Amino acid sequence: AWIDEDQTDVWLSSPERTLPRRVRALSSNASLRLAKSETVTWRNARNELLKGSLLYPAEYESGRHYPLIVDVYPYPIEGGWMNPMSGNQAWASAGYMVFKPGPRAPHSAPNCSGPREFCAAGEGPAGLEVMVDDVMSGIAALDHRGLIDRDRMCLYGHSNGGGVVDYLVTRTDAFKCAVAVAPVLPNWLGTPFLWYDSLGLMSRLAGAKPWENPEAYVKLSAALHADKVKTPMLLADGDEDGTFLLGSIEMYNALRAAGADVSLLRYPNQGHVLTGAALHDFWRREMAFFAAHLRPNDAHKR
Numbered sequence: 001a002w003i004d005e006d007q008t009d010v011w012l013s014s015p016e017r018t019l020p021r022r023v024r025a026l027s028s029n030a031s032l033r034l035a036k037s038e039t040v041t042w043r044n045a046r047n048e049l050l051k052g053s054l055l056y057p058a059e060y061e062s063g064r065h066y067p068l069i070v071d072v073y074p075y076p077i078e079g080g081w082m083n084p085m086s087g088n089q090a091w092a093s094a095g096y097m098v099f100k101p102g103p104r105a106p107h108s109a110p111n112c113s114g115p116r117e118f119c120a121a122g123e124g125p126a127g128l129e130v131m132v133d134d135v136m137s138g139i140a141a142l143d144h145r146g147l148i149d150r151d152r153m154c155l156y157g158h159s160n161g162g163g164v165v166d167y168l169v170t171r172t173d174a175f176k177c178a179v180a181v182a183p184v185l186p187n188w189l190g191t192p193f194l195w196y197d198s199l200g201l202m203s204r205l206a207g208a209k210p211w212e213n214p215e216a217y218v219k220l221s222a223a224l225h226a227d228k229v230k231t232p233m234l235l236a237d238g239d240e241d242g243t244f245l246l247g248s249i250e251m252y253n254a255l256r257a258a259g260a261d262v263s264l265l266r267y268p269n270q271g272h273v274l275t276g277a278a279l280h281d282f283w284r285r286e287m288a289f290f291a292a293h294l295r296p297n298d299a300h301k302r
Contacts, residue, residue, distance in 0.1 A: 003082050033058035035092035037081060040099075042141035044133045048118065052138055054147075055081055055089070055098040066097040067152035067294040068142070070175075072135055072168065073100065073161035074108035084283070085158045085181065085273055094287065096294065097148055103134035106205055106220060107185050108160045124207040125219045131164060132171050139174075152176060152294045155231075159244070159272065160184050166222035166251055169231040177293035179286060181236045182244040182272050186251040187224065188217040194243055226254035232261040234289045236282055238270025 001012045001023070010024040035058040041051050057066055071087030080100075081089050087098040104112060104122025112119035121130045142148045155178040157165035162183025169178050185191055192202040192210055203209045206216045218224050233255060237248040248264065255262040265285060267278035274282050 033093050034089055035060070035081075040138070040141065042138055044130075044137035046121070046130070046133065048121075050101070050134060050138065052099060052101040053080075054100075054142070055087065055092050057095050057097055058089070058093045059095075063146070065149040066095070066147065067154075068139070068148040068150075069096045069098050069154050069156055069290065069294075070135065070139065071098060071100045071161060072103060072155060072157045072164040073159075074105040074131075074164060075102045075111055075113070084279060086161075087156065090283075090287075091290075094291075096290070097142075099138065099142060101135050101138035103131045103164060105131045105160065105164050107163050109205060111160075124205070125216045128167060128219065132168060135164070135168060136172070136174070150174070154178060154290055154294055158182060163222075169233065170222050170225040170228045173230045175231050177232045177234070177289060179234045179236070179289065180248075180251070181274075181282075182238070182241055183235070183247055183251065184244065185220070186222045186247045186254070188220040189214070189224075190250065191243060191247070194246070223251050223254040226251070226258040226260060229255060229258065229260045232293065234263050234265070234286065236265040236267070236274070236286075238267050238272065238274060238278070240269060240271045244272055 001010060003010055009022050011020045012023045013020040035056045037053060037055045039051060040054045041049060043049055069087060069091055073086065080086050087100055091098050104127060106122065106124055106127040109119065109123045109127065112122060121127065143150050153175050155165045155168060155175045158181040162180035163185050165178050165180040166183050166186045169175065188202065188206065189210065192199045206220060208216055210217050235248050235252050237245045239245060252262060252264040265282060267274060270278045
């Protein structure tokens with residue numbers, strides 16, 4: 001089963017490889033509580049104009065301040081509200097507002113498609129400050145519009161987004177919880193030496209080779225700043241996820257040693273993207289984790 005590119009229909013094909021059939025039209029099915037979304041713009045501390053995506057709760061009421069889940073996958077991705085490893089309609093149906101600020105990030109610098117000066121600001125250790133500002137300024141803009149409850153916010157990130165989550169929780173206590181799935185590069189000092197081909201890429205991302213500027217790698221490594229984390233965290237990864245799994249274990253052990261509130265879910269026979277029973281189990285635990293920290297059914301502020 002799959003959803004077509006414009007996310008309007010669900011299709012199903014049988015094991016016999018017969019012609020696929022449409023089993024549900026998302027855009028016209030009244031039984032589905034699909035939430036509205038919009039593109040939002042704001043300015044950060046550098047006075048740069050940024051763009052992100054916002055998904056409203058399925059039964060949005062004007063004037064209500066909603067708990068917020070911030071999906072921090074780097075760089076804006078239009079739509080994508082049906083992806084199980086990303087901010088999505090299921091969260092909106094549970095009463096959460098979902099925000100994708102699309103921040104720049106040092107580990108995703110090659111993926112930036114904006115003007116050269118804009119992209120360059122997110123590169124290297126100095127790009128960490130830009131990453132934090134891109135996220136927090138976007139949240140401030142939503143707060144200014146009276147849409148969110150800043151006392152009830154959680155972070156979420158998968159892969160590159162998990163890398164952003166791991167770093168953000170070392171810089172701020174603004175979030176009630178954080179979920180990092182298969183995060184990239186929690187320890188920049190380890191990854192370049194796990195396999196030789198990564199050394200050139202890591203050197204370009206950090207702006208120097210590890211022995212030329214080890215301080216840059218220390219600054220970029222969230223695991224080396226685990227003592228600053230006060231946010232309860234849920235980590236998850238598949239046991240077949242290679243170096244991503246090693247990074248998840250590194251971050252978990254660093255947080256444990258620092259006395260943080262952290263849990264790690266490991267799924268056998270799973271890779272970078274969870275599927276089947278593992279995905280079902282993760283969703284059950286993730287939604288319970290959000291509910292425990294955000295309590296969307298509590299009395300809201302106006």
